[in-house]
Each structure stands twice: as structure tokens, then as C-alpha cells.
Amino acid sequence: MTNNKHLHDNFEVNFSLKGITSILIGVYFFILSYSYKYILDGFLIDGHTLEMLSLQSIEIIFISLAFIFVLFSSFALLFSAKRIAKSFKTLLWNGKTKVAFLKYLLLITIIFAVLITLMSVGLIDLITPSFLMMYALFLLIFKTKTHKKILFLIGLSLLLGVYCFVIPSYWYSSFTILAIAHVTYGVVER
Secondary structure, three states, rough: HHHHHHHOOOOHHHHHOHHHHHHHHHHHHHHHHHHHHHHHHHOOOOOOOOHHOOHHHHHHHHHHHHHHHHHHHHHHHHHHHHHHHOOOOOOOHHHHHHHHHHHHHHHHHHHHHHHHHHHHHOOOOOOOHHHHHHHHHHHHHHOOOOOHHHHHHHHHHHHHHHHHOOOHHHHHHHHHHHHHHHHHHHHHHH
């Protein structure tokens, strides 16, 4: 029993991007991309109610939406980890998971800082490709040896990031494709 407990006493098993967690994150990606597209289209269309918003207001809305996305995705990971830890009768918060959680917070903070810096200096076309590249790096850092199929999401995110560097208007399609890939990964990896 001790050996079995030791196998499940780590971050990789407790916080995995499988099943319903990946599906929820994919749905959150889709909602985020649709919200961004709706707000931008509303801002650019004459006579739309969102036309009256200032650029600063739209930036604040976008940052808030990104924060809500990260918060909901983190909750999906947390509740899934709690369920897994309960099924294996292990503690959710141990030394390894606390260190990995701090690493998770640090990486999320770095991603937000880079994206906000790009936005503040006016490099709007580089926000989506930079996010996709950093997201691929984020997934690579938290990839486990047992879940090698996540390399598909990493490769797709890198490829979409390159496409967005070349064609900046491809951002909405990239988010939608990544959302569909997350949902598919969640269905395949249970």
C-alpha cells in the first residue's frame, strides 16, 4: 500500500490535464476567444454599443477576461486534482505539489507580465503568437513522462504561434483550434 501511495504522491498525477479538465479548459478557451472577437467586432462596427468604449476600457476588459480564464482553468485543475487525490486516499497538498503550485503561479505571472508589457508598448500583433509560444512552453514544463500525448497540444500551440507571427489576423482561428484540440485531448485521454 505504501508503494501505491508513493506513486500517487506527486504533482503529475494529482494535477493532470486529462478528461473533463482538458474539456473544460478547451471550453474556456473557446469562450475567451469568442468574447475577444465579439468585443473587437463591436468596437469596430458603427452604431454598436461597444463602439463607445475607450481603448483603455477594452484593454481592462481583455485583461479581466484573461484573468477569469486563468482562474477558471486553475479551479478545473484543482477540483480534478482533489477528486484524484481523494480516490487514491492521498493528500492533495504535499511538498511536491506545493513547489509545483508555486512554479505554476510564477509561470502564470510571467506570462501575464510579458503579455501586458507587449500590450503597453503597442506590439498588439505579437500578443497572440507570444501567448501561444509561452503556453506551449508552459505545457512542456508541466508535461509528465507518462502523458506523452500532450506533446500534440504543445506542437499545435507552437505551430499556431508561428502562423500568428506570419498572419496576425489568424488569432481567432488559432484560439478556436486550440480549444477544439483541448476538448479532443480531454475526450481521448480519460
